[in-house]
Amino acid sequence: MTGTALDRRLQFQQAIARFLQERRDAKLEKLQADDPKRNELIAQFVPETWLDDAARRVGQIQAVTHSLKAIHPDARGSNLYRPPDQLPVRSEIGSHCLGQDFAGDVVGNAAALDVYKFLRVVVDERSLLDWMLAGDVDLKAAMSPVSAVAEAWTEAFVGLVQPRGAVATHTRGKQLFWLTGGNAADDAGFHLLAPLYASSLAHAVYLSIQETRFGELAKAARQAKREQLPHDDGYADYPNLAVQKLGGTKPQNISQLNSERRGDNYLLASLPPRWKSEAVKPPLGIESVFPRFARRDEVRRSLRALALFLASNPDPTMETRDRVDELIDAIAEELASFAAELHQALTPGWSADDRCVLPEEECLWLDPERGDPERADSDPDFHGRWLRMEWPEKIGKRFGNWLNSRLDEKLPVGSVEQRQWSRMLLLDEEWAGQLHEQRSRLNAPHYIPTRGAS
Known part of the structure; x- marks a missing residue:
């Protein structure tokens, strides 16, 4: 026997001895010094005795990479041991991605798991089980000087990764x-x-x-x-x-x-993606922003409440008027907030885009900074039309028409109501305050034309 073989045999023997000593000492610590079981326990961990017992008990466990008990603890079907290099390579993430450095698992009698821990002892960067599967002669010699015994033990240990009987499922397993x-109606498919x-x-x-x-x-x-x-x-x-x-x-x-x-x-969370769109997009390719405004949650709630209230045919009292004013004010305030969001989020001049097909009054309302004289890219003609302040009245009319169209599905509303809605918008405190702030900043007249809304 060469010096190298002697060294490897000794290396294996030392690794086995350390494993058994650690387990033995851990158990001895739990016994009193005069406990008669101490000698019996020490005898159990003599290498030849423990290895012989382990070779017998290894049949109670099985090495696996894919187990059934995790599907259901009472399932009794087949488990599989398929190292990553035995699996087909796919583009999806799976067990084939683990490579050589993967953790094998063990199922079976929990009382025999110490055998698996023994087989996982690493010597020269490989586990004892790997060396046994490779038929390493030095490891066999380290386990027993009797070759027949060493062969029998090795065969028993490597059986840990071998299939057990015919492949079978179980009623507790999933199917x-x-x-x-191509035909889901064909049972043979x-x-x-x-x-x-x-x-x-x-x-x-x-x-x-x-x-x-x-x-x-x-x-x-x-x-x-x-x-x-x-x-x-x-x-x-x-x-x-x-x-x-x-x-x-x-x-x-x-x-x-x-x-x-x-x-x-x-x-891991198995959920459909939650796409996050831009917070505010320019209203391009649409003929009016009011349908987009109508999709806001608060607007939908207020519209629904207003329609239900008016449909109840309330008495013409002060309470009725106050309730209607409250709901219209909520919608008007939401419209002012909608405009403010566009003012703050969009780059001035967006309404000059060829894709913008909004009516001019909506462009003047929603893109006021486009004509700001202090901007290098100011649009003087646009600013001049903005300064004439004819557009707020038109926005009021559009608001009244839009609100009528939303109520007309359930209520007989007409021109009288349309003028009332328009007037209420133009006199709304938040709407008016927003316009006053813009006029001060852009040196516009400090009044809101309401000729057609009165």
């Missing part, structure tokens, strides 16, 4: 009928799938999220953000993250990795 043909839990992938996701949420680098980056300080590294958040608990108070009954996670399994 999906997947359409493979379906393939029955029995999905398994991708345990190794779930564990990798869990570890990644844990590091992102609680790792030292992530903590430092979050602290820097709170203190508004620069930081070399960023951090990630997982909105709407859910935690699924598997196994209840006994997560080891599901699998070894599930036990290591204390039963925690992260579920």
Whole structure:
């Protein structure tokens, strides 16, 4: 035997001895110094004795990458051990992305999980199980000088990753009928799938999220953000993250990795995207902004309340008038807010775009800064039309016509009501205040024409 072989054999023996000593000492600490069970326990952890017992018990557990018990704890069907390099490569994220550094899982009798922990002992960057699967002769010699015994133990241990019997599902497992043909009415055009839990992938996701949420680098980056300080590294958040608990108070009954996670399994949010449009878009390609204004929540509520109130045929009293004024004022104030949003959010001059087909009075109302003489790109003609102050009366009429059109579905409204709505808008305090502020800024006359609205 060469020196290299002797060194490797000794390396394996030392790794096995350390594992057994750590487990033995942990159990001895729980016993009194004069407890007669101490000698019995020490005898159990003699390498030859423990390995022989472990080779017998390994049949009670199975190494898996895809397990059934996570689907339902009482399921008794097949589990699969499919390392990433045995899976087809796809563009979607899956277990095939894990590479060689993946965590295998174990299911079966939780009392035998110590055997799996033994097989996960790493020597020279590979686990004992990997060396056994490779048929390493030095490891066999380290386990027993009797080759037949070492072979028998190795065969038993590598059986951990072998399929157990015929592939079968269980009534407690899930099943999906997947359409493979083109006709959903043809029962023969379906393939029955029995999905398994991708345990190794779930564990990798869990570890990644844990590091992102609680790792030292992530903590430092979050602290820097709170203190508004620069930081070399960023951090990630997982909105709407859910935690699924598997196994209840006994997560080891599901699998070894599930036990290591204390039963925690992260579920990423599976939601349709929530598109965020620009807060305010220029009203291009539409003939009036009033239909767009009508979609505002407060406008819809006030319109509905006004229609229902008028449809109730209230008595012509002061209370009735006050209620109508209150609802019209709410709509008028919302219209002033709508205009203010466009004034503040849009670049002055947007109404000069060829795509703008709004009537001139709406352009003058909603894009007043387009003619501001202090702007380098001022439009003098537009400013002159704005200064003549003929457009507020026209906006009042358009408002009255629009409000009539919304009420006409349920109420007999006409020109009298239209003039009343127009007048109420032009005299509304918020609407009038907004116009006065603009006139002061743009040196316009300080009055609001209401000839046609009276």
